[in-house]
Amino acid sequence: MSCIKKEEVKAFAKSIGIDLIGFAPADCLKKYKFFLEERKKWGYECSIEERNPDKRVSPEFILSDVKSIISIALSYNVEYEIKVFDKNFGIISKSSWGRDYHLILREKMRNLCEFLKSECPEANMVSLVDNNPLLERAIAYHAGIGWFGKNGLIINEEYGSYLFLGEILINKYFEPDTPQESKCGDCDLCIKACPTKAIEKPYLVNANKCLSFITVKKGKIEEELSKKLGRRIYGCDTCQEVCPFNKRAKKVKREEFLPTNLLPRYSLLRILNMTNKEFREIFGPTASSWRGKNVIIRNAIIACVNLQNRDCVEHIKKHLKSESPLLRGYSAWALSYLEEEDKALEEIRKALKDEKDDFAAKMMEEALQRLER
Numbered sequence: 484m485s486c487i488k489k490e491e492v493k494a495f496a497k498s499i500g501i502d503l504i505g506f507a508p509a510d511c512l513k514k515y516k517f518f519l520e521e522r523k524k525w526g527y528e529c530s531i532e533e534r535n536p537d538k539r540v541s542p543e544f545i546l547s548d549v550k551s552i553i554s555i556a557l558s559y560n561v562e563y564e565i566k567v568f569d570k571n572f573g574i575i576s577k578s579s580w581g582r583d584y585h586l587i588l589r590e591k592m593r594n595l596c597e598f599l600k601s602e603c604p605e606a607n608m609v610s611l612v613d614n615n616p617l618l619e620r621a622i623a624y625h626a627g628i629g630w631f632g633k634n635g636l637i638i639n640e641e642y643g644s645y646l647f648l649g650e651i652l653i654n655k656y657f658e659p660d661t662p663q664e665s666k667c668g669d670c671d672l673c674i675k676a677c678p679t680k681a682i683e684k685p686y687l688v689n690a691n692k693c694l695s696f697i698t699v700k701k702g703k704i705e706e707e708l709s710k711k712l713g714r715r716i717y718g719c720d721t722c723q724e725v726c727p728f729n730k731r732a733k734k735v736k737r738e739e740f741l742p743t744n745l746l747p748r749y750s751l752l753r754i755l756n757m758t759n760k761e762f763r764e765i766f767g768p769t770a771s772s773w774r775g776k777n778v779i780i781r782n783a784i785i786a787c788v789n790l791q792n793r794d795c796v797e798h799i800k801k802h803l804k805s806e807s808p809l810l811r812g813y814s815a816w817a818l819s820y821l822e823e824e825d826k827a828l829e830e831i832r833k834a835l836k837d838e839k840d841d842f843a844a845k846m847m848e849e850a851l852q853r854l855e856r
Contacts, residue, residue: 486603489657495598496555501591502642502735503556505626505660509549509652512540512618527683529690530700533616542617546609546652551659553651554619554626555595556637557588559740560645560732565747571794572748573786576695576718577645579771580747581740588612588649596651608653619648627660633685634673634722640666643732644723666728673722678711682722694719698782699774702809702842709785716749716782717771745769754783755798777807784813788820796821803834811838812846819850828854 489506496504519536522528533539542549559577578584592610599606611617620637623629629639629646636644640663674682681692690696695718697708704712723729744765757765762776771779780802787795799821802814815834818827828851835847 486606486655487599491602492553492595492599492657496595499591499594500557500737501555501595502558503628503639503646505554505623505628506657507552507554507622507625508659509542509551511552511625511659512542512621515618515621516540525689527687527689527691529693529696531696532690535616538616539618542652545611545615545617546607546654548607548654549652550654550656551652552622552626553595553653553657554623554628555588555592555649555651556623556628556639556642556646557584557591557649557737558642558645558733558735559584559647559737560643560729560734561737561740562734563741563747567748568746569748569750569752571751571787571790571792572714573716573751573754573783574714575716575742575745575747575749575771576698577720577723577747578647579717579745579769580742581738582768583770583772584647584740585612585614585770587739588647592649592651599651599653603655606653606655608651611650611652612648615650617650619650622650623648624662625659627662630663630665630667631686632665632673632726633667633671634677634682634726635686635688636723638667638726638728640728641733642735643729644726645729645732670727672725672727676721676725678713678719678721679708694721699778701774701778703812703846704785710789712782712785713789714786716754716779716786743768745771751783751786751792751795752798754780755787755795755802777805777809781809781813784810784817788817791821793821800830803830808840808843811840812843815843815847815850819853824854 493504516536538544589612596608623637629637632638638644679692681689683689698715698717766772799814799817802810805811815831831847831850838844
């Protein structure tokens with residue numbers, strides 16, 4: 484590229500706090516189309532994924548004359564001591580401890596794009612953070628950011644896998660960086676640790692069984708997967724926590740990723756009683772807010788059942804009259820496990836009598852059947 488050297492771009496990226504940067508060929512994703520088609524046949528796709536494999540491997544759908552893809556990564560492996568202030572707590576994934584990473588990455592990429600534009604005025608580019616169908620981990624791999632772990636995440640030897648990824652498509656050619664060879668060896672700790680065995684075999688993850696997805700899934704969660712959620716309210720870090728590379732990964736001083744209002748161990752009772760205003764204040768600034776308040780409350784209800792926590796009962800009862808069919812249904816489900824049998828039967832029958840929504844009514848009927856066995 485005549486207007487700027489790759490090393491100059493990397494140096495500027497480092498100067499604005501980007502931890503890792505690399506360059507991938509524009510056509511690096513084409514070879515993944517067959518894998519995506521096979522994965523679809525196996526039923527491993529989840530509902531939040533793009534279903535058209537062509538869009539997942541074709542950056543030209545976004546920038547027609549793309550010549551290179553710049554991949555960046557920010558570590559969120561911050562130094563923070565987790566404290567428990569309430570025995571009735573739910574677990575928040577590390578990816579949602581601080582400010583919404585989408586905002587942080589977009590700001591970094593905006594600065595990088597402005598720099599590129601100042602050096603190459605004729606360049607066209609598009610920056611991306613999760614708002615696109617492309618296989619961003621595959622892009623990061625081909626850009627030399629790290630290798631694929633057996634859990635499907637990108638692992639960097641210095642920073643581990645606690646990485647937020649972003650991409651810039653640009654219509655200028657850069658010499659690609661070299662992909663890294665895997666250093667996982669015969670380690671299979673992530674496979675063994677996965678609570679749902681979602682890592683079907685090395686490098687193959689069934690997204691529908693992954694608890695990170697389950698916490699943001701709409702509607703009803705299968706009973707067996709509900710049990711596996713434990714206390715999880717948003718996300719799952721289990722496969723990353725056992726990874727040897729994460730145990731020795733470099734810590735970063737990045738205040739924006741430190742917890743503020745939303746603590747890593749957050750009160751279930753506070754979640755159950757959240758108003759819309761409180762949800763916006765507590766969860767709103769983080770990456771965990773995008774599915775909305777009702778999904779978060781549903782997960783708290785499930786956590787109460789998994790903990791057999793009867794402190795939650797009176798708070799759960801209120802949701803039998805919620806505006807949300809999801810919460811009405813899940814309240815009945817929870818009461819069938821936590822409330823005294825006679826009381827639960829009475830309350831659920833009364834709620835079912837007035838219920839107009841099919842989803843909520845079905846969950847109430849199932850709760851009654853469970854109690855009447």
